Amino acid sequence: MKQAEAPPNAKWSGPSHAGVKAPDPILLADPSRRFAATAKRLDDLAAGHPMEAWLRFMAGLARAQHAVATTLGPAGTLGADAVALATEARLPPLAADGHRRDASWRDGLMLLLDRIDVAGLPPPALDAMEALRRGDDATLDRLADNFLRGRVTTADAGAAVFVAAALQVYFTCSAARLNVDELRLLEERGLCPCCGSPPVAGVITASGTTPGTRYLYCSMCSTAWNHVRAVCITCGGTRHLSLQSIEGDSGLVKAETCADCHTYSKLFFQVHDMQSDPFADDLASLGLDLLVAEAGFARHAPNPLLLSGEDGDR
Incomplete structure (x- = not known):
C-alpha cells in the first residue's frame, strides 16, 4: 500500500470571479438509472476479478433492484409542510431510522426476491429468501427496523442483504420525489x-x-x-x-x-x-x-x- x-x-482555490459557478449542493438520484448503472459496472468489473462469482451475484441483485424501481417504484410521499419542518430544523426529511415507511417497501421486497436469479446460490441464501417470503408484515418490518438501527443479529444476517437491497430501492424512489430546491445540507455534513x-x-x-x-x-x-x-x-x-x-x-x-x-x-x-x-x-x-x-x-x-x-x- x-x-x-x-x-x-x-x-476552493480556483478563480473567484463571477463566472465561476458553485457546485450543486445536493443531487437526487434517478431511480430509472441508478441500479441499472450499478449492475452494468459490476458486470464489467467482475471479468477476471478474484471475487468474480460474488460480483456477478451482486450485479444480479442490482438488476433485480432496477426491476423493482422501474416497475413497482415503492416509495413514501412527504407533504411540503413535513419537508419544510424537517429542513428548517436541519433534519433529514426521510430519516431512515425514524421515517414511517409506506407498506410498498414490502411489496418491493417480494418483487425483488422474485427477480433474483437463484441459479448457483448456496442453500443458506435460498433458505433466507424463503423465510422472507413466508414472513408476515410485522416480521418484515422488524427486520427492516433492526437493519436501519444497526441491530442485525446472526440469525437475521442471511436475510439482511435482501432487506437492505429492498430498502435501498424504497429510499431511492422516495428521495427522488422530493424537490431538491427545498432541501438543505445537514449540520453534520457527513x-x-x-x-x-x-x-x-x-x-x-x-x-x-x-x-x-x-x-x-x-x-x-x-x-x-x-x-x-x-x-x-x-x-x-x-x-x-x-x-x-x-x-x-x-x-x-x-x-x-x-x-x-x-x-x-x-x-x-x-x-x-x-x-x-x-x-x-x-x-x-x-x-x-x-x-x-x-x-x-x-x-x-x-x-x-x-x-x-x-x-x-x-
Whole structure:
C-alpha cells in the first residue's frame, strides 16, 4: 500500500470571479438509472476479478433492484409542510431510522426476491429468501427496523442483504420525489441530507461546471451531496489526513485516512475512469479495505450490502 502526502486545504482555490459557478449542493438520484448503472459496472468489473462469482451475484441483485424501481417504484410521499419542518430544523426529511415507511417497501421486497436469479446460490441464501417470503408484515418490518438501527443479529444476517437491497430501492424512489430546491445540507455534513444515512463512498468529479468537486453518495437513498475536500467526513479533522492506495493500481480508488479519529472513507477519482460507479466500485475494491484495516483504520460506516450479523444487538 502506498501513502500520499496529506491533501491540500480543501477550500476552493480556483478563480473567484463571477463566472465561476458553485457546485450543486445536493443531487437526487434517478431511480430509472441508478441500479441499472450499478449492475452494468459490476458486470464489467467482475471479468477476471478474484471475487468474480460474488460480483456477478451482486450485479444480479442490482438488476433485480432496477426491476423493482422501474416497475413497482415503492416509495413514501412527504407533504411540503413535513419537508419544510424537517429542513428548517436541519433534519433529514426521510430519516431512515425514524421515517414511517409506506407498506410498498414490502411489496418491493417480494418483487425483488422474485427477480433474483437463484441459479448457483448456496442453500443458506435460498433458505433466507424463503423465510422472507413466508414472513408476515410485522416480521418484515422488524427486520427492516433492526437493519436501519444497526441491530442485525446472526440469525437475521442471511436475510439482511435482501432487506437492505429492498430498502435501498424504497429510499431511492422516495428521495427522488422530493424537490431538491427545498432541501438543505445537514449540520453534520457527513450524513445524507435526505435520509440521514452515511455515504458509501465519495467521488471526485472530472467533468461538469466544477470538476474536482467531492460528492458523497448515500448508502441508502443514493442521493449525492457536496462535501469539502480534505476534511474527514467522520470527525471533521483536517490536520492528519492522508490518501492511501494499493501499489501499482490505476489511481481510481484511494482511502482517505484520518489519524485523529482512526477512520477512513473511500474516494473515487473520475479522472481515471469516467465509467466508475461508487456503489459498484466500492464492492470491487474490498482489497483496499482490508489493507487499510490492517493499518489500524476503521471504515467510517459499513456498506449496507455487507453488514454481517452479531450475536445480540450491535
